[in-house]
Amino acid sequence: MANYTHFSYLLHLADNVLILGQRNAEWTGHGPALEQDIALTNISLDLVGQARNLYAHAAALYNEMDSGAKALVDHLLPRPWKAFGRELQEDDLAFLRDERQYLNLLITELPKGDWAFTILRQCFFSAYQKELYNQLLQCNDYQLAGIAEKSLKEVAYHLRWSSEWVIRLGDGTDESNRRINNAMQELWPFTGELFTKTGLETDAAQAGIVVHLQGIKDQWLQTVNAVFEQAGLTVPQTTPFQQGGKEGKHTEHMGYLLAEMQFLQRAYPNAAW
């Protein structure tokens, strides 16, 4: 019998890239230079594309579950969809869930801040995504492994681009250095959640998707430390403490993000381009 316990973990993976993609897309038309505006928009497009693949996979998984398995994940399903009387689709998951049903990392939903904040967050996230998806390549769910394989090629470019910008800002002017250091102080408390085990990882492991968070953390630290060294930045000594996103407990910013992102599908259900 197929195992469906990783449904929530797929949503977590999808939510991370959708929400970060949505945040980065706020820069469209507002980037500091045309080339960088386009770069960040391209990165957003990659992230939203990855989210789509993950939601489509989660929806397909749900549609083939028996009623017992469906009942176990019912609390994660979008309420408006239940009135549609049709199979679950990727857009239902992306646009019609309530805030508490989103399982993204808090770091992805924070407002875009200034350029330094956006850049450093992307660098943190891409370095994390690279290690995590490398582990997913080995998982039992071949569709998920395929999505990871596809995404990793894109992540390599995101990581390179954001790392170069962290270095440019850290090693740039007094002003750019001040801004990237501020971003560091604001973002660092949110990095702990990336490596904190929750029920999501336990459920995923039951389905044969085993993620070694400590291994991801070690590799992640190596990557970001190498960038920081070139940028002349130091890692804060404080212990990251912010968490809750993986359990659906979000910051005060999440509701506003969803209001904007979901407006169209809530006002015009099932609208398509």
Added chain:
Amino acid sequence: MNFLSHDIKAVDAAQIWPILEEVKDPEVPVLSIIDLGIVRDVVLENTEVGQTIRIVITPTYSGCPAMETISMDIRLKLIERGFRNVHITQQLSPAWTTDWMSERGKEKLKAFGIAPPHYKPQVCNMDLFSDETIQCPRCNSYRTELISQFGSTACKALYRCNDCSEAFDYFKCH
């Protein structure tokens, strides 16, 4: 019902490929989807409701908006030739790579003014601040520099030639 043998099916599928050659990449219209290397398989099935064509394509980038257009163009082109039952599926693994682009496709890209992706032996470098040496598609100079890793579409980077001073797109390694 008389089902066709495997051999005859193979011949039929071979007739589909040239039709797909007529479907172009909407973002780089000199390239066909065969040049691009995104068509993985064409299978003909004879079922009780008639002949069905199954086409497997691989997306270039996860969020590539051209994939929707390409799927529709494939469908339209096949309907033009009288094939109505067409199923198009997307396959993610193995992930698409620019290695699958045909040599003819690379030549067409260059003639169109876009530097083609590097050939396989040259490893695409992910080291920070390293510039790949890209040849200018207009004057063939190697004195070029990277302007941005991300160009007009997800699959391209933006370069500048220091000899002819033109900016150009590079179809980056993937």
